[in-house]
Amino acid sequence: MAEFSLNVFSKEQVNALHNATLQVLEKTGVKVQSGDAADMFGSNGCTVERAGNDYLIKIPADVVEAAIRSAPRKMMLYGRDPAKDFVLEPGAFSFVNGHCVVHVVDPFTREYRPAMKNDCGEIARIGDFLSEFKVFSRPLFPNDVPGESIQLHNFEAIVNNTAKHFFCDAGSANKLDKMIEMGAAVSGGEADLMKRPFFSVICAPSSPLVLDSVCADVIIRAASRGICVNVITMATAGGTSPATLAGTLVVNNAEILAGIILAQLVRRGAPCIYGSCSTMMDLRRGMPACGAPEGGLIQAGAAALSQFYEMPSYLGPAFWTGSKQADLQAAYEGVILALTVSLARGSICWGAGIINNLMAIDYAKLIMDAEAARNIRKVLSGVSVDDEAIATEVIHEVGPGNHFMAHGHTLSHMRELSECGLYDWNHRDEWLRLGSRDLMDRAYEKVQRILETHRTVPVNADAKKTISAILSNYEKKKGVHNEKHERGNANGRVV
Amino acid sequence: MDALYEKLAVELMKGNEQEVNRFTKEALDKGAEARQILDKGLLAGMDVVGKKFKAGDMFIPEVLLCARCMHGAMDILQPFLSEGDAAGAGKVVIGTVEGDLHDIGKNLVAMMMQGAGFKVVDIGTNISPQAFVDAVKEHQPQLIGMSALLTTTMPKMEETIHALEEAGVRDQVKIMAGGAPVTQDFVEKIGADAYGANAASASEKAKELVA
Numbered sequence: 001m002a003e004f005s006l007n008v009f010s011k012e013q014v015n016a017l018h019n020a021t022l023q024v025l026e027k028t029g030v031k032v033q034s035g036d037a038a039d040m041f042g043s044n045g046c047t048v049e050r051a052g053n054d055y056l057i058k059i060p061a062d063v064v065e066a067a068i069r070s071a072p073r074k075m076m077l078y079g080r081d082p083a084k085d086f087v088l089e090p091g092a093f094s095f096v097n098g099h100c101v102v103h104v105v106d107p108f109t110r111e112y113r114p115a116m117k118n119d120c121g122e123i124a125r126i127g128d129f130l131s132e133f134k135v136f137s138r139p140l141f142p143n144d145v146p147g148e149s150i151q152l153h154n155f156e157a158i159v160n161n162t163a164k165h166f167f168c169d170a171g172s173a174n175k176l177d178k179m180i181e182m183g184a185a186v187s188g189g190e191a192d193l194m195k196r197p198f199f200s201v202i203c204a205p206s207s208p209l210v211l212d213s214v215c216a217d218v219i220i221r222a223a224s225r226g227i228c229v230n231v232i233t234m235a236t237a238g239g240t241s242p243a244t245l246a247g248t249l250v251v252n253n254a255e256i257l258a259g260i261i262l263a264q265l266v267r268r269g270a271p272c273i274y275g276s277c278s279t280m281m282d283l284r285r286g287m288p289a290c291g292a293p294e295g296g297l298i299q300a301g302a303a304a305l306s307q308f309y310e311m312p313s314y315l316g317p318a319f320w321t322g323s324k325q326a327d328l329q330a331a332y333e334g335v336i337l338a339l340t341v342s343l344a345r346g347s348i349c350w351g352a353g354i355i356n357n358l359m360a361i362d363y364a365k366l367i368m369d370a371e372a373a374r375n376i377r378k379v380l381s382g383v384s385v386d387d388e389a390i391a392t393e394v395i396h397e398v399g400p401g402n403h404f405m406a407h408g409h410t411l412s413h414m415r416e417l418s419e420c421g422l423y424d425w426n427h428r429d430e431w432l433r434l435g436s437r438d439l440m441d442r443a444y445e446k447v448q449r450i451l452e453t454h455r456t457v458p459v460n461a462d463a464k465k466t467i468s469a470i471l472s473n474y475e476k477k478k479g480v481h482n483e484k485h486e487r488g489n490a491n492g493r494v495v
Numbered sequence: 496m497d498a499l500y501e502k503l504a505v506e507l508m509k510g511n512e513q514e515v516n517r518f519t520k521e522a523l524d525k526g527a528e529a530r531q532i533l534d535k536g537l538l539a540g541m542d543v544v545g546k547k548f549k550a551g552d553m554f555i556p557e558v559l560l561c562a563r564c565m566h567g568a569m570d571i572l573q574p575f576l577s578e579g580d581a582a583g584a585g586k587v588v589i590g591t592v593e594g595d596l597h598d599i600g601k602n603l604v605a606m607m608m609q610g611a612g613f614k615v616v617d618i619g620t621n622i623s624p625q626a627f628v629d630a631v632k633e634h635q636p637q638l639i640g641m642s643a644l645l646t647t648t649m650p651k652m653e654e655t656i657h658a659l660e661e662a663g664v665r666d667q668v669k670i671m672a673g674g675a676p677v678t679q680d681f682v683e684k685i686g687a688d689a690y691g692a693n694a695a696s697a698s699e700k701a702k703e704l705v706a
Contacts, residue, residue, distance in 0.1 A: 102646040102676045114646070147594060147647035212596055238556075239599055283554045286603045286694050287675075359675060 003382030006343040008300040014308045017246060017301070021253040022061045029058040030209045030258040034216035037262055044265045057258075064257060067264035073310040075228060075271040077135055078196040080186065081163035081457045086134040088273070088312045092347050093380065094134035095318060095338070095373040097127050098354035098361055099167075099202075101140045105326070105355070107363035107447045112325075114143040115361070117153050122451060123353070124161035126366060129454040132373040137350060138168040138202070139361055146480035152471045155179050155199070159186060160464065163457040167230055167314075169202045172214060173221035176201060178474055180225060185466035186459050200228035200273070205255040207233060207240035207278075211262070219259055223266035230314050231259030232275030236288050237298065239281035245294060249301045252278045260311070274306040277316025277350070290357040291322040291333030296340030303344040315346035319369040320354050326365035326440065330355055335372050342376050364443035367450075371422045371443075378418050422446060496527055503536030503568075508544055510560035512567055519568040529575035533583070533612070537565050541610045548607075549695040555603065562610035584612035585705040588630045588668075589640035590622035592651035597644035600674055604640060604691060607698040613638075624651065624658035631664045637705050640697070641687075643674040652677075653685040669704040673697055 009017075029047075031054050032038050038055035042048040047058040074089035086094065104115045107122070120140055127136040138154050145153040151171040158166050159182065170176035179199070180190065187193035201222045203215045211219075222229045233255040235241035241251035260272045279288055279295035289295075295317035306313035318341050319334035334354070341349045352373065353366030383389075394409040404410050422442050424431055459467075475481035499522050506514035515537075522532045544561045547553045587608055591601050598620045605615045616634045618626065627639065639659075643649050652672050659665040672682045673691040682690035689704055691697025 141646050143646055147645075147650065150647050206596060236599075283556060284548075284551050286555050286600065357675075 003384070004343065004380050005345045006300070007304065008297065008344060009304045014304050017249055017253065017305060018308065020246075020250045021257065022064055024209070024250055024254045025059040025064055025257065026061060027058070028209065028254075029056045030211060030254065031055070032057050032211045032216055033213040034211070034220075036220055037211060037216035040220065040262060040265050059258065059261060063265075064261060067257070067261040068309050068311075070264045070268040071260055071272045071309070071311055072269055073312070075312065076196075077165035077200065077228070078198050079164045080159070080198045080459070082196075084134075084164045086165055088347060090307075090310065090312075091345075092312070093342070093345070093377070094132070094348050095342070095352055095370070095376075096133050096135050096137050096167075096348055096350045097123065097139055097366060098319065098351040098358070099137045099139050101354070101359055101361045102143065103356070103360035104140065105360060105362035105364070107444065107451060110364075110444070112360065115140040116144045117142040117157050119361075120154050121157035121161040123361060123363070123366065124158045124166070125454055125456060126363070126447065126450050128162035128164055128456045129450045130367075130370045132370045132377065133352070134164065135348065136162045136164045136166040138166065139353070146475060146478075146482060148478050148480045149175075149471065149475050151175050152178055152182070152474060155182055156467050156471055159183075159199075159467065160459050161456055165198055165200070167200045167202050169204070170214075170218045170222070173217040175474075176218055176221050176225070176227070178470055180227070181470050182467045185463040185470070194226050197227055200230050200271075202230045202232055202275070203259055205231065205233045205259055207235040207255060208251050209255060209258075211255075211258055215259065216262060219262050220266050223263035223270035223272075226267075226270075228271035228273065229259070229263045230273040230275045231256050231263075232277060232314060232316075233259075234276070234288075234316070235278040237278070237280040237294060238283050239286075239288070241278070243280075243283075245298055245301065248278055248280075248298055249305070252276055252298070252302060253305055272311065273314045273348075274302070274309065274311040275314040276302040278302070279317055279320070288357060289322060290317060290320040290354070291329070291337070293336055293340070295320060296337045299337075299341045299346060300344035303341065303346045306347075307345065312347040314348045314350060315341050316351060318342065318346075318349035318351040319365075319372070320351045320358065322357050324356050326355055326362045326368065326443075330365065331368075331372075334369065335376075338369070338372065339376055339379070342380055363447045364440055367422065367443040367447050368439060374421060375418065496522070496525065496531075497535070499525070499527070500532070500535040500539065503532070504540035504543070507537055507540030507561055507564050507568075508547075510557060510564055512564045515564040515568050516571060519571050523571070523575065529572045530577075530580045533569075533572060533576070533580070537568055538584075538612050541565055541612065545607070545611060545695060545698060549699070555694075558610065559606055562606055565610055583614055584702060585638060586614045586616065586634060586636040587638040587640055587701065588616045588618060588627070588634050588636040589642070590618040590627065590630070591620040591642045591644075592648050592655060593621055593623045593626075594651060595643050595645050595648040596620045597674075598642070600644065600694070601640070601642035603694040604642070604673065604697045607694040608640075608701055611698045611702055613698075613701060624655040627655045628658050628662040628664065631659065631668055632662075636668060638669050638671060638701055640671045640673070640691075640701075642672070643677060646676045649674075649676060649681065652687065656686055671697060671700060671704070 184190040241248040282289040318338035321330040323329035352369035353361040
C-alpha cells in the first residue's frame with residue numbers, strides 16, 4: 001500500500017465542495033435524455049420536469065446521500081485470468097493506459113496514422129504485459145470497422161489480447177447485452193461471468209450536467225445486470241464548467257454523482273467507480289489543454305472527493321500532454337500530471353501513452369510512461385521508518401570513513417532500491433559504446449520485443465468463434481456487415 | 496462620420512456594450528446609413544477581433560463579448576436594414592453530424608461566424624443527412640457547416656454530402672467541415688469545399704467562400 005500522499009484540500013474545503021454539489025443537484029438539476037432514467041429518478045424522490053424531449057431532474061440531498069452510502073467502497077475487478085484479479089479498495093493503486101484516441105504512432109514505422117482494430121488488440125497485449133497496469137482500458141476507436149459496431153469490435157480485440165480486467169464503452173444498452181453474451185461465452189455461461197465479471201463499462205456524462213441517452217441507458221442496464229459502471233466525466237474549466245477549478249470540481253462532482261445515483265437507484269450496492277478526466281480549456285484556441293497542470297489539480301480535488309465518499313476512483317490526466325509527439329514536452333507535462341494525481345491517491349490513474357491532446361497513443365510512449373509509472377510508484381511507497389530501516393547498529397558497525405557496500409544489511413535491502421530499467425544510468429563512454437541511443441529508441445525496441453514475444457492466456461477457440469459470430473450477427477441485423485472488416489483485422493498488421 | 500465609425504469599431508473591440516449601442520444610435524441620428532454603420536463600424540471592428548484572435552492575442556471569452564456587442568448593435572440597426580443587408584455576410588446552417596453529440600467546437604464556430612456578420616442557423620447535434628437537406632431547403636443558406644468529434648461519425652459527413660447531391664441542392668451551398676479528428680485531406684476526399692482547423696479559421700474560410 002502506498003504510504004506517501006498529498007492532500008489538496010482541508011476537510012472544510014471538501015465539505016464546501018460537497019455542499020455546493022448538493023445545491024447544484026437539487027436547485028440546478030441534471031438534464032437526462034432518457035425516459036427510463038427519468039422514471040427511475042422520478043419514482044425515487046426526485047423532481048422531474050419535462051424540457052422539450054429531455055427531462056430536467058432535480059435530486060434532493062437525501063437521495064444523493066443514500067446513493068453515496070450504498071455505493072460499495074470495495075470491489076473486485078476480476079481478470080479473465082484469476083492471477084490478474086485486482087482488488088479495488090481504499091489504498092489500492094494502479095496506473096492504466098490512455099483511451100479514447102483515434103490515431104496511433106506505429107510501433108514499427110513510427111508513423112502517425114489512423115488507429116485500427118489491430119492496434120486495439122496490440123495495445124491490449126502490451127497492457128497485458130506491463131506490470132504497472134493492473135487493469136486495461138479500451139484504448140481507441142478503430143477507423144477500419146463500422147461505427148455502429150465499434151464497441152463490439154473493441155471488445156473482441158481486447159478480450160483476445162489481455163487476461164486483465166478491462167474497461168470498455170458499450171455505445172448502447174443493447175450492445176452491452178451483446179458484450180455480456182460475448183463475456184458469457186468466454187466464462188462458460190452467464191452465471192459464471194457474473195460470478196467473476198472480467199470487464200466494466202465506461203459511461204461518460206456530457207458536461208455540463210447532462211446524462212445523454214446512451215450514458216443513462218447503459219448505466220441502467222449495467223447496474224441491473226451486475227456490470228461495474230465507471231462514470232467518467234470531462235468537464236472543461238472555462239468551457240463546459242467554470243474557469244475556477246473549484247467550480248469545475250462542483251460540476252464534475254455533480255455529473256459523476258448523478259450517474260452513480262442512477263446506478264444505485266437501479267440496484268443498491270451496484271458497483272460504481274468515481275471517474276473523471278476534467279482539465280481546462282485553452283481559451284485562446286478553444287480546445288481542451290490536456291497537458292495543463294490544472295488537470296492535475298482538478299483530479300487531486302476529485303481524488304479528495306472520492307475519498308470523502310469512500311468510493312474508488314478512476315482519474316484522468318496521468319501522462320497526458322498537448323505535445324504532438326513523445327518528446328520533452330510530453331514528458332514534462334505528463335509526469336507532472338501523473339505524479340500529482342497519484343500523490344493525491346486516485347485509485348486508478350489513467351492516460352499512459354497519450355499524446356496530442358488525447359487524440360493519439362504512441363506505442364513507445366506507453367512503454368516510457370510505464371517506466372515513469374514504476375518510479376512514481378516508488379515515490380508513493382514512501383519511506384519506512386522502523387529499527388531495521390533506521391539501522392543505527394549498522395551505521396555504528398561500519399563507522400566513520402568506511403563504506404556500506406559489503407555489509408549484510410545492504411545485501412538484504414539492495415533489491416528494494418530502484419533500478420534504471422529503460423533509463424540510461426551508464427558511464428558516458430559505455431553509453432557511446434552502446435550507440436548513443438536515446439530513451440525513445442530503447443522504448444521502440446522494447447515495444448517491438450513485447451509484440452513479438454508476449455502472448456496472453458488464450459480465450460478458448462469455441463468462445464472466440466462465438467464472439468465473432470455474435471459480432472457478425474449484430475452487424476448483419478444492423479445492415480453494416482462488411483466482409484472486408486473481418487479479413488482486414490483477423491491477422492497481421494494493418495499498414 | 497468616419498471618426499464615429501472608428502470609435503464604434505474601437506469600442507466594439509473593447510467589448511464595451513454601452514458605448515457600442517450609444518455610438519450606433521448616434522450614427523443613425525446623424526443620418527448614417529445602417530449598412531454603412533454595419534460595414535465600416537461593427538464588421539470592421541469584428542474583422543480586427545478575428546485577426547487578433549487568430550494571432551493568439553485574444554481569449555475566446557473576449558471575442559464572445561465583442562460578438563455580443565455586435566448583436567446588440569444589430570438589434571438597433573435591424574429596422575433600418577434592407578432584407579438583403581440584414582442577412583449580413585450570408586446565411587450558414589451549422590450542425591453536428593448524426594451519432595455525435597459533441598457541440599462545443601460547433602458552438603464556437605457558430606459564434607465566430609455570427610461575429611463575422613453571418614446569420615447562423617444552428618440546427619444542433621446528432622443531425623441526420625436528411626435533416627441537413629431539410630434545413631437547406633427551409634433556410635436557403637449559402638453555407639453549411641458540419642462538425643464531428645468522433646472518427647466513428649466522420650463518415651456521416653460524406654453521407655450528408657451525398658444526401659445533398661441526391662436532393663439536388665448540393666450546388667446551392669458551399670460545404671465546410673471541421674472537428675478534432677477532421678483534416679484537410681479528409682475534407683477534400685469527401686468533396687466538401689473547405690476545412691476549418693479552428694473557430695477563427697473556419698469563420699475566415701466562410702467569408703472567403705461567400706466572397
